[in-house]
Amino acid sequence: MTLLAGFDQPIEQSQSAFRLILKALSEPGVIVELPGCPTWGALNAASTAVILTLADQETPLQLCAELKSEQVLTNIRFHTGAPLATRQEDIHLAVWDDQLRPAELSALPHGSEVSPEFGATLVVQIAALAGSHTLRLSGPGIEKQREISPPLPAALRAYLLERPQRFPLGLDIILTCGERLMALPRTTRVEEC
Numbered sequence: 001m002t003l004l005a006g007f008d009q010p011i012e013q014s015q016s017a018f019r020l021i022l023k024a025l026s027e028p029g030v031i032v033e034l035p036g037c038p039t040w041g042a043l044n045a046a047s048t049a050v051i052l053t054l055a056d057q058e059t060p061l062q063l064c065a066e067l068k069s070e071q072v073l074t075n076i077r078f079h080t081g082a083p084l085a086t087r088q089e090d091i092h093l094a095v096w097d098d099q100l101r102p103a104e105l106s107a108l109p110h111g112s113e114v115s116p117e118f119g120a121t122l123v124v125q126i127a128a129l130a131g132s133h134t135l136r137l138s139g140p141g142i143e144k145q146r147e148i149s150p151p152l153p154a155a156l157r158a159y160l161l162e163r164p165q166r167f168p169l170g171l172d173i174i175l176t177c178g179e180r181l182m183a184l185p186r187t188t189r190v191e192e193c
Helices: 010-026 045-054 070-080 102-107 154-162
Strands: 061-063 093-096 121-125 135-138 146-148 172-177 180-184 189-192
Touching: 010 045, 010 172, 010 180, 045 070, 045 093, 045 121, 045 172, 045 180, 061 070, 102 154, 154 189
Parallel strands: 061 093, 093 121, 121 172
Antiparallel strands: 135 146, 135 189, 172 180
16 A cells, blocks of 8 residues: 655644644634645545644544545554544544534534543535535634634534534534635534524
8 A cells, every 4th residue: 555645844734734723723713724735535635634633643533434445544544643443432533524424423422521522523524615505603712703604514514503412512623625624613603694
């Protein structure tokens, strides 16, 4: 199996990517660009950058079937050492495409009242980060309100609007498209406009 490139400048690029991902998580709905990141198989550059930056030997991953090729798995193992999760409750980072379904969302760990930090981070690759139905965001990191319009999978849109778990439980969501991403942490309230 062919190894694909990770970051060209591992230290500088991982630090830069970490700062940009943190910016996206601390400013929900703001689009950040991660230029010069590699792509692995069906993983876009932003999803690959998230894995390279946030995954390590202690970060059990879940990849949807459409993104999980032997090439992708080999490169994840080589560049990060991150294992695939063998049990749903062990998942720290899940990467899905736009075919995400409600059962898959509800099966992810949402943390507990005592340990909300065990809620998973969900990365969802979508076709664009704008151009669909408008959603209004409010909460920490947003001065008043912010509007976004990504074409979300129906299951994810319903999850964000209904938030089946009470805060602090839930998922931190990162939406990726090409080299760009935006984040919707569990602290963000989402409403239809």
